[in-house]
Amino acid sequence: MHLSTDVLVIGAGGAGMYAAIAAARTGAQVILADKNMIGRGGATIMAQMTVAAALSEEEPDTWEDHLADTLAAGRGLCDEALAEVLCRSAPERMREMDGWGVGWARAGGLGGHAGHIRQVTAPGHGRRRCCYVDFLNTGPAVAGTLRKRVGRTAGIRALSNVAITDLVVQEGSVRGALGFAFGDGAELDVAAGATVIATGGLTRLYARSSASNNMAGEGYALALRAGAVLVDMEFVQFFPIGHLAPRLVGMDPIMWDPFRYKLGGRLLNGTMEEFIDRYGGEDDGRYTATRDLATHAIRREVDAGRGSPSGGAWLSFTHVPEAELRHAFGPVIDRLLKNGIDLTRRPVEVAPIAHYHMGGVKVDARMRSTLAGLYAAGEAVGGAAGANRLSGNAISEALVYGEIAGREAARHAGSHAGGWDGGAAAATVRDTAAGPRTAPTPRTVAGGSNGAGGTSAATLMGELRRLMWTKVGPFRDRPGLLAALDRIRAMRADDLPRVPVPRETAFANELADWHELRSALLVAEAVTVAALAREESRGAHQREDFPETAAGFRGNQRVTGQAGTIACRFVPVAPEGVAR
Amino acid sequence: MSATAVLKVARGGPGDADRFDTFEVPYTPGQSILDGLMWIREHADASLAFRFACINANVCKECVMRIDGKNGYACTERLKPGETVLEPLANKRRVRDLACDTVPPKERLARG
Numbered sequence: 001m002h003l004s005t006d007v008l009v010i011g012a013g014g015a016g017m018y019a020a021i022a023a024a025r026t027g028a029q030v031i032l033a034d035k036n037m038i039g040r041g042g043a044t045i046m047a048q049m050t051v052a053a054a055l056s057e058e059e060p061d062t063w064e065d066h067l068a069d070t071l072a073a074g075r076g077l078c079d080e081a082l083a084e085v086l087c088r089s090a091p092e093r094m095r096e097m098d099g100w101g102v103g104w105a106r107a108g109g110l111g112g113h114a115g116h117i118r119q120v121t122a123p124g125h126g127r128r129r130c131c132y133v134d135f136l137n138t139g140p141a142v143a144g145t146l147r148k149r150v151g152r153t154a155g156i157r158a159l160s161n162v163a164i165t166d167l168v169v170q171e172g173s174v175r176g177a178l179g180f181a182f183g184d185g186a187e188l189d190v191a192a193g194a195t196v197i198a199t200g201g202l203t204r205l206y207a208r209s210s211a212s213n214n215m216a217g218e219g220y221a222l223a224l225r226a227g228a229v230l231v232d233m234e235f236v237q238f239f240p241i242g243h244l245a246p247r248l249v250g251m252d253p254i255m256w257d258p259f260r261y262k263l264g265g266r267l268l269n270g271t272m273e274e275f276i277d278r279y280g281g282e283d284d285g286r287y288t289a290t291r292d293l294a295t296h297a298i299r300r301e302v303d304a305g306r307g308s309p310s311g312g313a314w315l316s317f318t319h320v321p322e323a324e325l326r327h328a329f330g331p332v333i334d335r336l337l338k339n340g341i342d343l344t345r346r347p348v349e350v351a352p353i354a355h356y357h358m359g360g361v362k363v364d365a366r367m368r369s370t371l372a373g374l375y376a377a378g379e380a381v382g383g384a385a386g387a388n389r390l391s392g393n394a395i396s397e398a399l400v401y402g403e404i405a406g407r408e409a410a411r412h413a414g415s416h417a418g419g420w421d422g423g424a425a426a427a428t429v430r431d432t433a434a435g436p437r438t439a440p441t442p443r444t445v446a447g448g449s450n451g452a453g454g455t456s457a458a459t460l461m462g463e464l465r466r467l468m469w470t471k472v473g474p475f476r477d478r479p480g481l482l483a484a485l486d487r488i489r490a491m492r493a494d495d496l497p498r499v500p501v502p503r504e505t506a507f508a509n510e511l512a513d514w515h516e517l518r519s520a521l522l523v524a525e526a527v528t529v530a531a532l533a534r535e536e537s538r539g540a541h542q543r544e545d546f547p548e549t550a551a552g553f554r555g556n557q558r559v560t561g562q563a564g565t566i567a568c569r570f571v572p573v574a575p576e577g578v579a580r
Numbered sequence: 581m582s583a584t585a586v587l588k589v590a591r592g593g594p595g596d597a598d599r600f601d602t603f604e605v606p607y608t609p610g611q612s613i614l615d616g617l618m619w620i621r622e623h624a625d626a627s628l629a630f631r632f633a634c635i636n637a638n639v640c641k642e643c644v645m646r647i648d649g650k651n652g653y654a655c656t657e658r659l660k661p662g663e664t665v666l667e668p669l670a671n672k673r674r675v676r677d678l679a680c681d682t683v684p685p686k687e688r689l690a691r692g
């Protein structure tokens with residue numbers, strides 16, 4: 001099937017939906033495609049905490065203050081132009097979402113006389129700057145509001161269960177993409193004047209993660225294969241207090257953060273002592289330690305034999321009266337009780353969990369990638385957060401970058417219509433990362449399967465996720481990284497070509513698995529190569545063999561795919577005061 | 581603490597006669613039916629079809645299916661010792677196995 005449009009947006013989370021709306025309201029025709037369901041497949045709908053913007057609803061605040069906090073958290077590596085546009089534009093997007101009825105929590109409470117928008121101080125923010133929707137409903141409210149808006153905006157064709165697998169590059173420009181329909185495995189070509197990658201992050205690559213099923217980093221691989229530059233791929237954020245035990249169902253593993261800053265939960269080691277302050281973070285219930293520091297502290301306690309029984313730390317609210325718990329979290333307290341957790345009586349166990357990716361597609365402040373016609377938005381973008389992201393900045397980033405990418409892509413499409421050579425489309429798919437032994441994609445394989453007798457992609461993905469967690473996780477060293485790299489490359493060269501794939505099937509989950517694994521392996525290699533090259537510890541990247549931050553590494557790594565391998569180039573941050 | 585659950589799963593396409601495959605799934609008490617289904621795809625049968633996205637948060641609402649005859653979410657119902665029967669929703673067109681056509685009509689790719 002062949003489709004044609006002005007703007008193709010790949011991925012329908014917060015960034016993709018905002019991009020589609022922004023493009024369509026300039027008059028462009030938009031196709032918004034998601035391998036899952038529009039608005040439901042990614043991280044946006046899962047967010048339970050806050051969204052940061054200098055709205056000054058609770059106290060005076062400026063975007064410059066927000067920027068200063070963002071840059072400080074980024075450990076000197078933020079792309080300042082990207083961080084600036086994020087902090088500057090976040091208030092406008094938040095007000096627009098407010099106008100669309102997202103329902104930011106307001107003083108006066110639910111249903112009561114609505115006062116000003118509530119803003120709290122999430123860790124790392126110097127002001128009360130972070131908005132939310134009660135109770136732990138920020139993500140569903142943001143996703144639902146945008147989804148409704150997409151439905152009401154003329155010019156957007158939203159397609160659920162359409163996976164995009166390759167970009168089409170002709171004469172140096174991205175001219176659309178190839179994909180398939182999940183429902184029956186049928187191939188699909190989309191010619192587009194401009195394309196936006198809004199596929200979210202890569203934390204599904206890790207065995208312990210807060211990711212949905214659709215976050216295997218496919219957008220990074222799309223960009224890499226087409227020849228675009230990625231940046232900061234070594235910086236995967238590990239959320240320090242992800243739920244560990246007992247097993248919780250129906251609740252997100254990172255839900256404890258809002259509990260901490262609303263109620264001041266106490267983080268304790270196996271001997272029930274507070275410990276964060278020993279690692280340079282002041283805690284005393286105020287919860288100001290950034291994510292990288294808290295992750296480090298928990299790991300050190302576990303290493304020293306002072307972990308909780310399941311290998312993490314205790315988080316305790318037993319000092320908080322039940323009435324206060326209920327006031328702050330209402331129905332959530334009952335959901336916890338159903339899971340056998342009575343917070344007034346027992347602490348829970350928490351430990352680091354892969355949560356967000358700072359790296360991604362290298363773009364300028366107009367969200368243009370290094371390839372003409374290709375844009376990126378949301379978590380797919382790299383650089384704004386440097387080595388460590390501030391809590392609450394990711395949703396702002398999805399909204400702000402989505403709006404810019406959509407608008408800019410529509411503008412580009414307006415002056416670059418046509419140019420798609422349909423006959424040559426499949427043949428001109430570029431794969432700059434392909435080596436001589438790269439597997440043919442299933443669409444080019446005749447017959448019923450891509451290979452016979454091989455291990456399934458689902459099994460290999462499980463292996464990859466454990467490998468990444470143990471060797472390319474929160475703590476890294478050279479032998480581990482090298483071992484991971486060996487295995488990843490062997491999987492790419494030897495295992496992937498032998499994965500059996502049914503040719504066409506109703507609900508093509510194995511075809512989807514194959515594409516996911518192909519991309520996941522490429523992206524895993526990019527993360528590992530970048531992690532190996534950064535011989536220092538900074539923010540989210542912690543090397544056991546290089547524990548100090550080294551001034552010489554104050555810079556960003558640009559990653560490209562070249563002749564079957566991943567190449568990494570170090571670019572120092574410009575000294576202060578030097579024009580960019 | 582490890583236990584074994586038996587998942588009896590309806591297989592096949594639209595209009596197929598009832599056919600079930602039975603899987604023995606190791607689990608730790610507290611784990612969800614979805615944990616069990618993901619285990620089957622990784623370790624026993626990668627072709628098994630079911631919908632899910634968010635895994636833990638119970639927000640995508642895609643994993644709804646018939647669990648022992650009653651509609652429920654695979655990600656919030658727990659694995660239990662003995663047999664659990666899993667079937668696709670009765671009131672939706674089945675695509676394959678436990679996956680039904682739950683995509684809103686407007687968001688479907690019309691075949692041409």
Ligand SMILES: Cc1cc2nc3c(=O)[nH]c(=O)nc-3n(C[C@H](O)[C@H](O)[C@H](O)COP(=O)(O)OP(=O)(O)OC[C@H]3O[C@@H](n4cnc5c(N)ncnc54)[C@H](O)[C@@H]3O)c2cc1C
Nearest residue numbers: 011013014015035041042043044049164200378379394395
């Ligand atoms: C559990 C959780 C809680 C969080 N809480 C917060 C919070 O409170 N505050 C905050 O600021 N940030 C939070 N974050 C981070 C934040 O939610 C994300 O960074 C942000 O929502 C990303 O938005 P996005 O639109 O870029 O991507 P996503 O919302 O992840 O959407 C990406 C979409 O792309 C689709 N897709 C992927 N690959 C393809 C493909 N090949 N073809 C077609 N479609 C594809 C996916 O199905 C998905 O729907 C949280 C993250 C998680 C996981």
Ligand code: FES
Nearest residue numbers: 635638641643655
């Ligand atoms: S997997 Fe999302 S609600 Fe069950």
